[in-house]
Amino acid sequence: MMIPFSTVLVIIFTIIVSPTIAIVVAQSLKSYRKKRNPKFPRGPMGWPLVGSTFSFFKPHHSSSIGHFMEQNLSRWWWYRRLFRNSLPAHFPKLVGNSSLVLLMGDAYRHKKAILLAFFNKFRLQAGFLHDIERLAGGLLASWSEGGVTYMTENANKFAFYVIVKKALGLTPEDPETEQLRKEFMALYKGLYALPINLPGYTHWKALKARAKVVKTIKKKLDERKAKGSGGEEDDLLGHVIKESTYTPENICDTILGFIFGGVATSSTALCLAVYFLQNCPKAREQMREEHLECMKSKEENGKGKLTWDDYKNMEFTQNVISETLRVGNVAPYVWKKATKDIEFKGYFIPEGTTVITYLAAVHLDSSAFENPEQFNPWRLNTKDVKKANNLLPFGGGVRQCMGSELARVELSIFLHNLILNYDWESVEPDHPVSIPLVSFPKDLPIRVRAVDHSL
Numbered sequence: 514m515m516i517p518f519s520t521v522l523v524i525i526f527t528i529i530v531s532p533t534i535a536i537v538v539a540q541s542l543k544s545y546r547k548k549r550n551p552k553f554p555r556g557p558m559g560w561p562l563v564g565s566t567f568s569f570f571k572p573h574h575s576s577s578i579g580h581f582m583e584q585n586l587s588r589w590w591w592y593r594r595l596f597r598n599s600l601p602a603h604f605p606k607l608v609g610n611s612s613l614v615l616l617m618g619d620a621y622r623h624k625k626a627i628l629l630a631f632f633n634k635f636r637l638q639a640g641f642l643h644d645i646e647r648l649a650g651g652l653l654a655s656w657s658e659g660g661v662t663y664m665t666e667n668a669n670k671f672a673f674y675v676i677v678k679k680a681l682g683l684t685p686e687d688p689e690t691e692q693l694r695k696e697f698m699a700l701y702k703g704l705y706a707l708p709i710n711l712p713g714y715t716h717w718k719a720l721k722a723r724a725k726v727v728k729t730i731k732k733k734l735d736e737r738k739a740k741g742s743g744g745e746e747d748d749l750l751g752h753v754i755k756e757s758t759y760t761p762e763n764i765c766d767t768i769l770g771f772i773f774g775g776v777a778t779s780s781t782a783l784c785l786a787v788y789f790l791q792n793c794p795k796a797r798e799q800m801r802e803e804h805l806e807c808m809k810s811k812e813e814n815g816k817g818k819l820t821w822d823d824y825k826n827m828e829f830t831q832n833v834i835s836e837t838l839r840v841g842n843v844a845p846y847v848w849k850k851a852t853k854d855i856e857f858k859g860y861f862i863p864e865g866t867t868v869i870t871y872l873a874a875v876h877l878d879s880s881a882f883e884n885p886e887q888f889n890p891w892r893l894n895t896k897d898v899k900k901a902n903n904l905l906p907f908g909g910g911v912r913q914c915m916g917s918e919l920a921r922v923e924l925s926i927f928l929h930n931l932i933l934n935y936d937w938e939s940v941e942p943d944h945p946v947s948i949p950l951v952s953f954p955k956d957l958p959i960r961v962r963a964v965d966h967s968l
């Protein structure tokens with residue numbers, strides 16, 4: 514068989530010439546870097562253009578830091594004020610320029626104050642825990658005994674319903690809620706896809722979804738204004754109307770930023786908790802005892818519903834949640850950028866350099882946690898300062914997560930309802946994979962069985 518000359522050229526180029534060019538460019542970049550800044554921290558340059566992207570994003574178990582990080586990790590503690598948030602260039606188009614994570618300086622401080630006041634306000638509302646309890650109970654009641662339940666879908670619904678109730682006052686029964694969830698998920702997928710704006714691509718679909726989500730938020734805003742009820746509702750939309758002079762676009766970005774912060778994070782954490790408890794019957798039993806005890810005291814005092822004090826008294830449950838976040842690494846790292854030239858321990862980091870703070874490496878540090886990859890909620894019973902310092906699931910400093918308490922409440926209440934009503938087992942093996950966000954390749958299928966506590 515004759516091979517055309519053009520094909521031979523392509524093969525020669527692909528096999529011999531292109532790797533040669535790649536190696537030459539990589540070598541020259543290395544020497545360029547050494548010449549220009551010999552004090553830059555060492556590490557592989559990887560391939561031209563793509564660098565070490567593929568090694569960095571290689572899927573690995575979420576209870577490990579992955580091969581690339583094992584090879585290239587150095588432990589440094591930075592002064593946080595020397596860094597600012599740094600997100601990929603396509604984020605503003607999807608999240609919105611005025612969303613909190615993208616703001617800096619005075620605009621950031623102003624919006625943060627408004628959001629903090631909202632978080633503190635709803636925490637004190639009696640209805641806050643009951644809303645979450647109702648949403649958890651409603652979802653669990655729809656599970657069929659003996660059938661297969663996909664935990665990722667259920668956790669996503671739960672986290673979305675909680676956030677959208679707080680953001681826009683929407684309930685699962687409202688006609689637009691489910692549609693909004695689907696559009697929001699299409700938008701969310703765009704964050705971690707290549708920003709190719711061509712029909713059919715994830716980024717293109719995400720931009721279309723954003724337009725629909727923004728339209729729904731604007732419609733709600735217009736309805737409130739038409740009713741003349743601007744800031745009377747106790748959701749975030751009402752709060753922002755009342756407390757700010759933001760434009761409608763800015764209000765939409767504020768709401769969208771809030772939804773972005775709270776959906777994928779809490780739902781992944783919930784799946785991880787179900788996964789770790791499923792594989793640790795002893796922890797499941799101890800948790801069940803804690804929640805039965807809680808219910809017994811409620812029946813005795815005739816109050817029935819969960820209160821803020823009940824949540825605060827769920828000590829073992831809080832350890833289960835902390836250990837889930839430590840081993841599961843929902844947000845394995847945060848991207849930051851140097852705000853000025855930094856000289857540190859003989860190294861020199863020029864202004865504008867992107868730095869990844871790898872939270873998962875802190876969580877899986879064997880000098881702080883024995884067998885760090887193992888789920889062991891009892892290890893957090895102590896007041897060990899080193900362990901406490903090594904727990905950073907919500908980041909730290911000025912930019913620390915604003916929804917950490919909300920996430921803990923959501924998980925505690927969902928697990929309270931789950932553990933009191935059901936026992937569950939895995940339908941087929943499925944493990945959390947970090948790519949780099951955590952996901953379950955088979956959507957974590959479980960089979961539930963109702964439990965009878967009178968036996």
Ligand code: HEM
Pocket residue numbers: 613614625770771772774775776778779782838843844847906907908909910911912913914915916917919920
């Ligand atoms: C288990 C669940 C969650 C995890 C693991 C998590 C983790 C994080 C992390 C690591 C950061 C960045 C911190 C930094 O840069 O140092 C962050 C920021 C943020 N999170 Fe969360 N989060 C969770 C749930 C939530 C929830 C429920 C909300 C509610 C809306 C929320 C809202 C936010 C906001 C608004 C920010 C930006 C804060 C700022 O820039 O000042 N998060 N979160």
